[in-house]
Amino acid sequence: MRRGSQPVRRPALRSRLLAAARECIGVVSLVGGSLAAAFGQTAYLTDPVRFWQHESEYGGAGTCMACHSEIHARQRSSNHAASLRPAHEVSELASGLPVDRPDRVSGFTLTLSGGPVDGLRLTAADASDSSQMRLEWAFGSGLKGITPIGRTASGKWVESRLTWYESLGDIDFTTGASKYHPRDAVESLGRELTAEEVAECFGCHTTGYDEPASGPSGEEMGVRCERCHGPGRTHVEAATGGLPLQGTIANPGTLAGFAQIQMCGACHGRPPQDNEFDALALLERTPHSVRFPSQRIVLSRCFNETFGELACTACHDPHGDVADEAHSFDASCLSCHSTGHRREAAVCSVGTADCSTCHMPKERVMRHSMFSDHWIRVVGRE
Ligand code: HEC
Ligand code: HEC
Numbered sequence: 001m002r003r004g005s006q007p008v009r010r011p012a013l014r015s016r017l018l019a020a021a022r023e024c025i026g027v028v029s030l031v032g033g034s035l036a037a038a039f040g041q042t043a044y045l046t047d048p049v050r051f052w053q054h055e056s057e058y059g060g061a062g063t064c065m066a067c068h069s070e071i072h073a074r075q076r077s078s079n080h081a082a083s084l085r086p087a088h089e090v091s092e093l094a095s096g097l098p099v100d101r102p103d104r105v106s107g108f109t110l111t112l113s114g115g116p117v118d119g120l121r122l123t124a125a126d127a128s129d130s131s132q133m134r135l136e137w138a139f140g141s142g143l144k145g146i147t148p149i150g151r152t153a154s155g156k157w158v159e160s161r162l163t164w165y166e167s168l169g170d171i172d173f174t175t176g177a178s179k180y181h182p183r184d185a186v187e188s189l190g191r192e193l194t195a196e197e198v199a200e201c202f203g204c205h206t207t208g209y210d211e212p213a214s215g216p217s218g219e220e221m222g223v224r225c226e227r228c229h230g231p232g233r234t235h236v237e238a239a240t241g242g243l244p245l246q247g248t249i250a251n252p253g254t255l256a257g258f259a260q261i262q263m264c265g266a267c268h269g270r271p272p273q274d275n276e277f278d279a280l281a282l283l284e285r286t287p288h289s290v291r292f293p294s295q296r297i298v299l300s301r302c303f304n305e306t307f308g309e310l311a312c313t314a315c316h317d318p319h320g321d322v323a324d325e326a327h328s329f330d331a332s333c334l335s336c337h338s339t340g341h342r343r344e345a346a347v348c349s350v351g352t353a354d355c356s357t358c359h360m361p362k363e364r365v366m367r368h369s370m371f372s373d374h375w376i377r378v379v380g381r382e
């Protein structure tokens with residue numbers, strides 16, 4: 001343990017030194033017999049998107065319910081599961097319509113109309129021109145915001161220029177919208193998405209998505225079981241038939257810290273590896289990267305000096321929502337930052353509770369959204 005060592009004030013250098021130290025210590029602990037700890041530093045996933053080893057078809061979250069009912073119930077009502085829905089089913093968007101918003105940038109007036117039964121439409125109109133699209137999909141559970149995407153009459157996918165924001169409890173212009181200067185009514189509806197972008201949006205907001213950019217068809221909406229456990233039909237069949245289950249399903253809980261951070265990071269931001277010095281240095285000086293917890297966390301000494309113990313699941317229930325009371329994270333911090341613990345780390349001289357409020361402050365990353373900085377540190381000391 002590095003207790004009492006000099007504080008190193010240059011984080012980029014520190015990361016590099018720590019990376020080197022981790023390599024060495026890996027060898028030492030191999031000799032010492034701690035294979036798991038050594039693995040923690042070298043276990044990189046070659047493909048964090050499809051990281052599982054087994055072959056199977058998808059079964060769907062519904063097939064897991066019979067045997068894992070408690071997890072299923074919690075996960076089904078989580079924000080992960082709600083991160084993609086048909087737009088007209090989302091009450092934040094579909095109630096209290098129509099809604100008008102004059103767009104000072106384009107000069108057009110945007111109108112959101114329709115409802116849960118006949119579907120949602122977005123119209124852009126001025127005195128001489130107008131255009132309309134059907135809003136098909138709503139991205140975001142509403143934890144921060146909900147942005148619909150739709151298709152114009154000519155079949156182009158467009159990200160709506162209007163978004164519902166939790167912090168406002170209301171509809172406003174989509175973040176980044178003012179950067180685009182629409183030239184006509186169609187462009188005033190929102191930003192046109194390329195086929196590649198559409199595939200990416202659905203790729204991160206659905207489960208088992210491998211269709212071209214035609215929208216989900218058969219895949220499950222939202223982040224569901226098989227997105228993190230791999231396709232599960234073989235597992236279900238084996239479990240139903242009383243056959244051995246080994247190797248039928250992946251459990252990311254068995255991944256070492258960095259590998260799990262990579263797995264979650266397929267959507268929450270790809271974490272740089274130890275030797276990607278430029279990427280690490282860039283992250284440190286890019287405040288906007290606070291949006292990507294899996295990138296920020298690898299800058300933390302808590303991660304770097306615990307040999308891969310600090311996985312996302314140290315603080316988050318992967319099947320539920322983020323805890324909303326700051327003190328619910330204290331037990332995790334104190335599992336290392338208290339005396340007498342196996343992984344004993346420095347004890348705070350300033351606070352004894354609500355640790356994350358000072359050491360993982362919330363930053364305003366976008367106009368209407370705050371994110372918690374997962375680079376755990378004494379802010380300002382670095
Ligand atoms: C017919 C019952 C049954 C069904 C259906 C079922 N499982 Fe399981 N599952 C089991 C049993 C039994 C185990 C082993 C004991 C345990 O961990 O509960 C298990 C274990 C697991 C594990 C832990 C594996 C490990 O190596 O630690 C995961 C993950 C899992 N199941 C996911 C799923 C998913 C995802 C689905 C739906 C696609 C699913 N299960 C459907 C019975 C079932
Ligand atoms: C397939 C992409 C994907 C993967 C993989 C993924 N997430 Fe997420 N995650 C999302 C999306 C999308 C949201 C936004 C949900 C919403 O709309 O509010 C989210 C939201 C979250 C939230 C905040 C919302 C809340 O209250 O629950 C946490 C915490 C989280 N993810 C943790 C994890 C962890 C831990 C893992 C790995 C075990 C993981 N995620 C893997 C896509 C993913």
Ligand code: HEC
Pocket residue numbers: 139140141142143144145146147149159193197198200201202204205266267268291369
């Ligand atoms: C690399 C994976 C990934 C891609 C690609 C992606 N998202 Fe997300 N999206 C996430 C994750 C993770 C979250 C939750 C955390 C966050 O907001 O950064 C999220 C959150 C959201 C939210 C909720 C608002 C918010 O800020 O939390 C909306 C709306 C959204 N995404 C829309 C889209 C749209 C539209 C596209 C395509 C143009 C897209 N996403 C592409 C991973 C992705």
Ligand code: HEC
Pocket residue numbers: 061064065068071072073075076080223224225226227228229251252253254313318319
């Ligand atoms: C965002 C990723 C993610 C999603 C979605 C997800 N899981 Fe998990 N699951 C995990 C992780 C990570 C663990 C390991 C938890 C740990 O070790 O603390 C896990 C563990 C499990 C286990 C092992 C027992 C346990 O409680 O640790 C089972 C069974 C399981 N999940 C079933 C499911 C089912 C069923 C669904 C869908 C209803 C689902 N999971 C959705 C990430 C996910």
Ligand code: HEC
Pocket residue numbers: 002003301302303305306309310314329332333334335336337343344345346355356359360376377378
């Ligand atoms: C898996 C163990 C572990 C967990 C969990 C953990 N830390 Fe750490 N943390 C460490 C280690 C090890 C260090 C570096 C050595 C030391 O402080 O003794 C460290 C360093 C720190 C530092 C000093 C950082 C610097 O740049 O000098 C702060 C502040 C901190 N942790 C706060 C927290 C908070 C707050 C939490 C919970 C949100 C937390 N830690 C969770 C192990 C952990």
Ligand code: HEC
Pocket residue numbers: 261264265268293294295297310311312313314315316322323324325326329332333356360370371372373374
């Ligand atoms: C040491 C504890 C800790 C670890 C480890 C941790 N988180 Fe968090 N996470 C938090 C805290 C604290 C919050 C803020 C909760 C709140 O809203 O007050 C948070 C919030 C989030 C959110 C919600 C958006 C935001 O930024 O507020 C997402 C998404 C998230 N974490 C993803 C992850 C992922 C992915 C990992 C693994 C790379 C991870 N977290 C690891 C403590 C942790």
Ligand code: HEC
Pocket residue numbers: 330333334337345346347348349350351352353354355356357358359378
């Ligand atoms: C009110 C804000 C606040 C709260 C709450 C707080 N801390 Fe701190 N913490 C600080 C400040 C400021 C420092 C730097 C003190 C210094 O430089 O002497 C610090 C220092 C630390 C350090 C570094 C100690 C060292 O010697 O390098 C650790 C580790 C730490 N805190 C962990 C925690 C944990 C764990 C909790 C919750 C039990 C916590 N902090 C609660 C503000 C806070």
